[in-house]
Amino acid sequence: MKLANTAHTARSWRIHEIAGDFDLEDVWALDTPGGPDDFAKLVKQFSSGAFPDGAPVIVRALWALRWKLGALFRLDDRDSGLDSRVGSLRNRLPEDLRDTPTGPNEDWLPFTPLYRLDDEFAAEMANRTMHGVMHIAWIEDEPGRYRGQMAVLVKPNGVFGRAYMGFIKPFRYLFVYPALMRMIAREWKTS
Numbered sequence: 001m002k003l004a005n006t007a008h009t010a011r012s013w014r015i016h017e018i019a020g021d022f023d024l025e026d027v028w029a030l031d032t033p034g035g036p037d038d039f040a041k042l043v044k045q046f047s048s049g050a051f052p053d054g055a056p057v058i059v060r061a062l063w064a065l066r067w068k069l070g071a072l073f074r075l076d077d078r079d080s081g082l083d084s085r086v087g088s089l090r091n092r093l094p095e096d097l098r099d100t101p102t103g104p105n106e107d108w109l110p111f112t113p114l115y116r117l118d119d120e121f122a123a124e125m126a127n128r129t130m131h132g133v134m135h136i137a138w139i140e141d142e143p144g145r146y147r148g149q150m151a152v153l154v155k156p157n158g159v160f161g162r163a164y165m166g167f168i169k170p171f172r173y174l175f176v177y178p179a180l181m182r183m184i185a186r187e188w189k190t191s
Contacts, residue, residue: 003027008151022153030148031185039138055179075128086131129164131155
């Protein structure tokens with residue numbers, strides 16, 4: 001379920017001090033009910049990289065089209081990503097976050113993990129259109145009952161990046177996010 005931005009901004013997440021100049025694009029409640037110690041399971045599920053496998057055919061087609069167009073227009077070339085077009089947010093990490101674990105899978109393409117705490121995980125990616133962060137958090141809804149929350153933060157790359165983000169927004173809301181949310185819930189229930 002899509003949440004108001006305040007579901008992310010009202011909390012004192014560490015990502016605020018690292019990516020304060022990024023736009024908060026989306027905040028989603030994840031159907032991942034659990035207890036206080038289940039956050040590592042959620043991070044592991046995200047880093048499995050299964051999306052869009054198992055998603056509806058339209059989502060897989062949009063995903064494949066995006067990668068083909070990315071190759072054609074060189075949106076994802078090595079020189080358009082982290083530490084070439086933009087510096088990694090790892091350079092902004094406060095001292096106490098630099099040595100935290102980053103996740104169960106350090107080679108989680110297209111994302112690069114930044115840090116992981118007991119209730120917060122962040123990973124970044126960059127291409128010619130934007131520099132983005134996926135922030136996963138573990139929220140206590142009521143005493144002893146938790147769930148995941150995902151926030152997407154972006155820094156578009158100029159006018160082209162803003163136009164690109166605007167162009168893909170309806171596709172994200174109509175097809176990609178609903179399929180992703182269903183897949184997350186389905187995988188959570190079967191794990």
